[in-house]
Each structure stands twice: as structure tokens, then as C-alpha cells.
Amino acid sequence: MEAYRRSCNDALLWLFWKMIAFPISLFKWVFNPITNSYGEEDNGKRRTILISCGSTIQTLHLARNFYSSGARVIVIEFEGLFGLARFSTAVHKFYTVPRPTPESPQEYIAALCDIIEKEKASYYIPVCATSPAYYDALAKPHLELLGCASFTPGVQETLVLDDTLEMMKKCRINGISLPPYRVVSSKEELSCLYDSGWLTGYRNIILAVGPHGILERHKYILPQSRRDLKLTHEISDEKEWIVVRDVPGDHYVTCTTVKESRVITNVTCLINQDTKSLVPENNKEIESWLNEFFTKVRLQRPINGHISFRFVKCKQTGHLLPLGSRVGVSLPYICHTGNHSRVLCKPCPHFSRQNSGPLVQEGGRYWIHDAVLNTLRHPSMDTVGKLIGTVLDKREALFAFWDPLPYCAYYHFQLPLESVKTFLQKRRRSKSMASTMTAPVH
Template sequence: MSDAMPDTVRQAPISDDRRRGGGSGSSSSSPAISPSHSFKRSKSTCYLLDRRTSPPPGRLLPQPQNVMVTTLTWYPAFLWQMVKAFFHLPIINLLFLRMPLLWTSLWIQFIWECVRIPLVFTRYGLRTCFAKRRYRGDRSVLINGGSTVQTLHLARNFHAAGVRVIVCEVEGCMELSSFSLAVDSYYTVPKPSEDNCIQYVDALRTIVEKERVGFYIPTGTTVPTYYDAVAKSHLELLGCKCCTPALDGVLFFNDLSQVLDKCQIEGLPVPKHLRVCSKEDIIKLYDNVTFRADKHFIVNVGFYGCKIRHCLQMPECRKNLTLPGPVSDDCPWLLVHDTPGSYYTTCTTVHDGKMIGNVTCSIRTGKPARNELVDAWLMHFFSTLPFTFDGILSFEVCISPSRNVLPLGCQIGVPLTYVNHRSNFEQILYPSRSATHHAPHHLSVTPAMKVVESYYLPKLLYETIIGFSIKNMLTTVMEKREMVFSFWDPLPACVYYNFQILADFINKVLTEIKSSKFKTKYTTF
């Protein structure tokens, strides 16, 4: 948004800037429409009568209702409310919802423990017979997030580059990467929290010292990169290089308001946005009819937003808005206008502060492609940063009809888009000692990348059954690669499709049921 956009709602609404067309006026902007300030104070009886009979601006007149339609829709709504009230009873909720889910979860855990033992022996047998140890030198890499597909692909790529791979994951997650032939060792570490992350840092230090790890890649999937940035200084003292920015860099990239402010300083276009620091600011925005006519999303920013990121689409009705956290000066939120255009997400690899590769995926279709506008914007953005770093991060951008690239989000970590390309970035990020000795001041390996579209097996089977297109399925299998399966590493796909998908779904439902008990942590309107 331009410099004319104020910092508070009380000076100018977000929708008035759209009518001005991005003008430079600030002090002359009209205030936000609010029913409590629509009229001047008066004690006259005529004014009171006029105020009662004529609605203030921003309020819609009540529309006549069809009595027949209202009568017919009343009974289903009444029955639905009765069902919701019935299942919200503590005893009914326990008997019909929680107990079956817990019972199913226990059975899945029991079956998983029974199947896990033969899978472990099968992995060791395949690794002994077929996997060749191609480790050159003493290079070892540590990757976290072992239950995710991103970590699995990272492990396979570093294994192919001749690096010994160690994977870790927090407690309570599946062990997807532990069954991969590319993984040499697998560890479980305690999950960090907002109050205590010492145990997590100590666990990483222990792994680095024991396995003599020289390179650490935080994926930002199951652990926020904030805690990995805290651990970076401790690991670098042990001689382990971390593929993530320092704490200041993580606070910058994971805070959308700072990214937009940097773009404004450098003259890059940004979407209309507004920082809100109180519940009353959002209520006043909803009193504006023009604001309700547009689409916006809200994201938490500041120090709290760097730890746990929440991004929600703003509903049309204020009563349907529920924010998972407080709204205050210490916990601000950023309101961003959904600009019309094409939306994309990126997987950007950065080495020494310079972009060495990027894959752009369309959010609507999910297909990867190279976009020159997005690549040029990323190179310009990284060239303006005052610090250098190594890492993998993702941007959410929108290309407007006027061909402007507008940033809508940024996160440090490995996105799922990473599986859609093949590259030699692993040799660049973690080169061998001989390559570093011969070329210490520049890249010893030329960056090379090939975009390879991947497919998701359940989605492909669903589309084949619905569309009766066997030819399309065969074409997809021959020309694309599956997201999890690999011919030389088949066990992770078996674990993922037979156990992890169902276990993740049940854990998600149980988490939602558990979070429904703590409604006091949510901000309602």
C-alpha cells in the first residue's frame, strides 16, 4: 500500500484508498464510517425522531421476507440446532465422538507397532543388499521434520549427492523418513514450546556432536523456524553450518508487515494493507459497507506471528469471525486486500544472499512453471537486503492485471513445491571440502535445475475413477513422478499411504476437539 495509508483505522478505512486510486493524501482522508459518529450531537426532539426512523449510513434497510419460505426453512434449522445441542452435551460428546476416535487411534497405534517391526527389518535388508554407501569424505547433514514429504525428498537428494543423511523429528509424529534407504540415522527430539525450547536445542546439540554433523537444514514443517534460528548460534559453535537465516532474518521474513514495509521503501508495489491492534478497529471496519464488499485476509504479525502463523479469510459477517489469538499492541494483526489476479507460490533457494533457483507453482492448478516476472521480482528483492544467508523459503505472490507482482506472504522453510524440481543445489549449499578449497569465493558448481511435475497418487486414482480416463492415468504415470514413491526406495510410500494419512486425519480431528474446549483463547466478534 502506498505511504498514504495510515497506521490506524480511525484515520482512514482500507476501502477508501481504493476509491482514491492510491493517491498521496493522508490528512484529508475521510474517516471510517461508524454508526456512533454518523451524526452530530443534538438534544432536539426532531433529531431524535429522525435518527430513529432513518438508518445511519452503512446499515442496510430490512428486506421483506417470504412467510412461506421462512416457515419451511424454520423446521430444518430448528432440527439442526437440536442436533448440535445434543452432540455438544459433555456425555454425548464423550460417548459418540471422542471415545470412538480414541479407540480407533489406539487400534491404529497397535497395528502400527505390529507392522513396524517387519518394516524395520525389511529396510535393513534392502539397505544391506541394494543401497550402496556413496559417502565421499565425512560430510553429514541433519534434516528435521522427518514425518513430511519435503524431508523425504531432501534426504534422497543429499543421499544422491554422496552425503550421509541424519533425520530428526519431534515427539508424537510419524516416522516416514526413518524407513527410507537414504537415511542413515533417525532421532526423536522433544517438541519446543513458547516457554521452553532449551530441551530442543540441547537435543540438536547432542545429535550434532554424536554424528559429527556439518550441515543442518530446518524444514519449518513440524517446528517453527524461530526455534531453529535460536539453535543456530549454538550449533555453529560446534562447527555445524545452518541453512537458515539468523534470528533477525527469521523475524523479518516471517513478519509480513516488515516485508511489505521493505518493499515500499524500495519502490516495489504492495497490496493495500492495514495494521490492526485492537478488537474495536476490526469492528469499525465491518461497519463500513465498502469494506464488506471487498475480499480481505488477516494474518498475525509481530513477534507472536513469527512463532505461530495464522492466516484467515475475512468472512462477510462479523459474527462469523474468530481469531485464534488476542488482538493487541503486543499481538497485532495485518489486514490485506485480496487483489484480483493470478496467485502463485514459490520455492526459492538462496545461497550467500543470492537466489540460485526458484520454482513457481500456480495456486489454482498446482502445476509448476518458471515465471520471469516472479523470478525478476525475487532477484530484485534479495538484492535490497542488508544481510546474507543460506536457506530455502517460500513466497505467496499475486500478479495483478497490470503485471505487477504483489507479495502476500513469506515463510522460511521448505515448501511442498520443493518436490517439483530436480537440481544440484545440494552440492552448492553443502559442497565438499575439495570444492571449497579450489573455489572459496564463488560457486564451484553452476546452478542447474529442471522442473519436474509430480502427482499425488490418491488424487490421480480419484480423477481416474470419476473421469474414466485410463489414458490420462497412464500418461501421468509415464511422464510425471509420484510425490512419495521411488523405485529404489519403496517403503516410505507404503507407510505413507497405508498408515500416515489415516493417522494424521485422526490426530487432526482430535486436536480440533481438544482445541474447542479452550474457546477463551479465541477472539470472537
């Protein structure tokens, strides 16, 4: 009965999507006829860029940046995910690809190769938000044989940068300060941390490490009491975990662009502990830490790609401590301007605009719906001025006057559908009374 109900829900969602897909596509075609005038005959003149994770905001922003620099943009996403970038006039074509698995990554790699051959893409930017970076690292040599440069580290480099334990080992070897951490290879060892009092009085994060950690990306907050711990995942010598003490202090997340193991640009955001929102910040200490890390840490090959780091500035000691790293484009990327795309790869030959502007939007970007709500709740000259500036300065992550459909699709289709999906999942879990850990950390 449950399977039948789920099939009916899927059928209704499919029917709903088919009903709105045609009018949206028609509106997109009418709104920007220039985009649709680019045909196959233009491929030789305009550089074609392939970007992954088309359901994410950072991919949409990447697509707009490359489009503004004169590129032809192709976006892919896994089957079953909401293709936010599909609605953008900056996106020439949108493809769905099969989700890779450890048993059969070949289908995903073959799909990438087929798209690159068909579209003659010269550059691939993996965002790695809806899938581990490992699979794109596997695909890298195959794509480069087809003449498509892939802006991601190789497999060996990804195994270090996408694994918190390996990253911390590199830091320790090179004398970089670290937060207290413990590696556990059994549930008994985790229980000993409770019994010894090592976990007491602190917020502690447990992360899967090694190959299964890179592929599964499990990350949770440990409860303070052992009796509240309901761990369903395997902990063994083959599937180790790391427990990191999240010391009190300010938390930060970055989107760091690295070429030839050199930081070429970076965005740092302070994480608001109350709202979990991101506040862009020009943090010289983090900039210095990143330069030191990539200067000291040497891997088999020079690193190219986007890396996201998480930090905490210890309130007690004032030390800046890394909590983890992940290969891929994180949400702070939305603070980048269109000039950033011309740093990743050379602009198209026919595009003559000078690369003289800033790479990062000064003051960051703001969510337009938050600005509206804040203005209504706290009407003042400051809030009204910020709301007007949000629209006129185009500092909104989703809204752009020349590309309005993604904003409408996100707030009127994707968010409501995600809310319904979350509600149904919670209801199903409550009925089955499945034992789970505390909420995952994102």
C-alpha cells in the same frame, strides 16, 4: 471420562505402531543392505547432513537428494508426529526431539547439539514446516560452534522474513508494489474495518505479526459479515495483526533458495483455485521480483536459507503483489532434482559425478495416485501416457522404485490416521460448541 478415552486412543495408536515398526524396519534393512553397511567408521569419508521436519514430503525429498549426491542423511522430527522419513532407505538414522516453546527453547537446542556431536553432522537444513524458523535461528550459533553449518538466516533476518508486516515494510521502503493492508491492534479497529466497508467485496486474510505471529503462525480468512466473526485470539498493542486484501487474480507460491543474499534457484507453482493443487510454472516475472527483492532489501547479515513467498497477480492491474513470506522449505521443493543438494553444500570428496544436470525437474512432479484416478475417470491416450510417464520418469513426489516404503507409509498409514484424527477433533469441537474463526489458511 474424556481424558480416559483419549489415553486409551493414544495407547492403541502406540500399540499399533509397535506392531508394524519391527516388520517395516526389517523390510527396510533387507531392501537396501548398502544403506545399513555405512557404519561409524564411514563418517570421516562421507559428509553427514542433518534435516528437520521428518514428517513432511519436502524433507523426504531433501533426504533423497542428499543421499543421491553421496551424503549420509540424519533426520529429526518432534515427538508425536508421524515420522515419514523414517521409512526411507535414504535416511541413515531418525531421531525424535522435544518441541521447543517460547519459555524453554533450550531443550530443543540441546537435543540438536547432542545429535550433531554424536553423528558428527557438518550441515543442518531446517525445513521449518512443523515448527517456526525462529527456534532454528536461535540454535544456529550453537551449532556452528560445533562445526555444523546451518542453512538458515540468523535471528534478526528471520524476524523480518518470517513476519509479513516487516516484509511489507521493507517492500514499501524500497518501492516494491504491495496489496492494500491494514494493521489492527484492537478488536475495535477490526470492527471499524467492517463498518467503513474496507473489507466489503474482497477476500481478506488476517495474520498475526510481530514475535507472537512468528511463533504462532496464525492465519485466517475473514468472513464477509462482522456478525459471522468469532475471534478468540487476543488483539492488542503487544499482539498486533495485519489484514491483507487478497485481490482477485492468479495465486503463486515459491520455494526460493538464497545464498549470500543471492537467489541461486527457485521453483514457482501456480495454485489451482478449485483443487488447491500446485502446478509448476516457469514464471519469469516472479524470478525478476525475487532478484529485485534480495538486491534491494539489505539486512544485518547476508541471507542463507530457503524462503517461501506467496504472490497474487492482480487481475485488474496486472501487478505482481506479495501476500507474505515464510522461512523454510515449502512443498514446491519436490520439483528439485538431486543436483540441487550439491548447490547447497559441496558434494562428498569421494563423489565424483559432475554437477551438469538441471536443478529443477522440467515439467514438475506429479502425484501418482492423482494420475491413476485421472486415468480411470478420463481414459484417453493423453492420460494413459501421463500415467506411464509418471512411473517411468520417476516424477512422483513420494514413489521411487529404490525407496518404496515412504509411499506405502504415507498412503496406507499417515493419511488414514490423519483422517481419523481430523474426524475426532471435529466431533469434539461440535460437542463442546467452541466458538472459532473460519478455517485457517495454509
